[in-house]
Amino acid sequence: MKLVTFLYESQTRIGALVSLESGEYICDCTSICGKEPGMIALLSLGQPGLDAVQARLRDANRHALIPRKEVILLAPVPRPGKIICLGHNYFDHMGIGRTEPPEFPTFFGKFANTVIGPDQPVLIPSVTREVDYEAELAVVIGRTARQVSQADAYAYIAGYTIFNDVSARDYQKRTSQWMIGKNFDTFGPMGPVLVTCEEIPDPHDLDLSLTLNKLEMQRTHTSYMIFSIPFLVATLSEVMTLEPGDVISTGTPAKTDLARQVEPGMKAGDVVSITIEPIGTLTNPIAARG
Numbered sequence: 001m002k003l004v005t006f007l008y009e010s011q012t013r014i015g016a017l018v019s020l021e022s023g024e025y026i027c028d029c030t031s032i033c034g035k036e037p038g039m040i041a042l043l044s045l046g047q048p049g050l051d052a053v054q055a056r057l058r059d060a061n062r063h064a065l066i067p068r069k070e071v072i073l074l075a076p077v078p079r080p081g082k083i084i085c086l087g088h089n090y091f092d093h094m095g096i097g098r099t100e101p102p103e104f105p106t107f108f109g110k111f112a113n114t115v116i117g118p119d120q121p122v123l124i125p126s127v128t129r130e131v132d133y134e135a136e137l138a139v140v141i142g143r144t145a146r147q148v149s150q151a152d153a154y155a156y157i158a159g160y161t162i163f164n165d166v167s168a169r170d171y172q173k174r175t176s177q178w179m180i181g182k183n184f185d186t187f188g189p190m191g192p193v194l195v196t197c198e199e200i201p202d203p204h205d206l207d208l209s210l211t212l213n214k215l216e217m218q219r220t221h222t223s224y225m226i227f228s229i230p231f232l233v234a235t236l237s238e239v240m241t242l243e244p245g246d247v248i249s250t251g252t253p254a255k256t257d258l259a260r261q262v263e264p265g266m267k268a269g270d271v272v273s274i275t276i277e278p279i280g281t282l283t284n285p286i287a288a289r290g
Contacts, residue, residue: 005078
């Protein structure tokens with residue numbers, strides 16, 4: 001299933017994206033969650049919640065579906081409890097001067113203020129001059145996970161989405177800690193959908209690419225990750241309790257040769273798009289703040 005959070009008739013709702021010959025539609029599943037609807041509430045219901053969505057999809061007739069063009073898609077998880085990101089998790093992007101992969105993963109946090117959805121603008125504030133893109137596959141937790149083994153890790157994952165770990169390089173370089181350069185408002189585009197695990201049986205067998213103004217700046221295959229997704233879930237759950245709706249963004253690959261030949265970063269007027277099938281394409285315009 002492709003789960004979505006969307007805005008319709010001035011209300012934030014949740015549902016599933018349906019593709020028919022006549023186009024794309026949204027099946028509204030908000031009522032499944034009860035009094036406090038939202039993607040985290042749905043995921044917190046566990047498998048019974050996902051089964052209820054499947055049942056709604058089976059029973060929905062054409063007239064019960066909302067045309068995709070009539071809604072605004074938001075980030076699938078608009079306000080995650082935790083956004084845990086990785087640095088240097090691809091063999092072609094291990095860090096400056098490094099020739100051997102790291103022994104342990106490099107984790108850092110982003111916060112909910114960064115999250116925006118598809119087609120929403122990344123806003124560049126006047127205080128930074130070096131805003132860059134980072135295309136990433138993101139894991140969305142579906143069950144409370146504490147001290148989970150690698151063998152059991154997939155059972156705690158609800159699905160996958162696309163994340164752009166937008167970064168202000170000048171702020172990031174000010175200290176040894178990356179947090180300040182990663183957490184400007186709007187610096188966490190996510191979406192367009194959350195694809196549940198049955199549609200992505202192997203998250204390490206996906207093509208990932210990023211274009212800036214239709215020029216390809218990143219391309220990789222998720223099999224080139226240094227630390228696997230089960231390893232990440234197990235390692236993090238040793239330290240902290242992972243909860244439904246938490247996001248683990250698995251790191252970004254190196255840039256293409258073309259990207260190294262053009263002026264780095266993004267500026268107002270640019271458009272950045274990340275594609276991972278079968279998740280789709282996450283596109284965001286770039287604009288100046290204020």
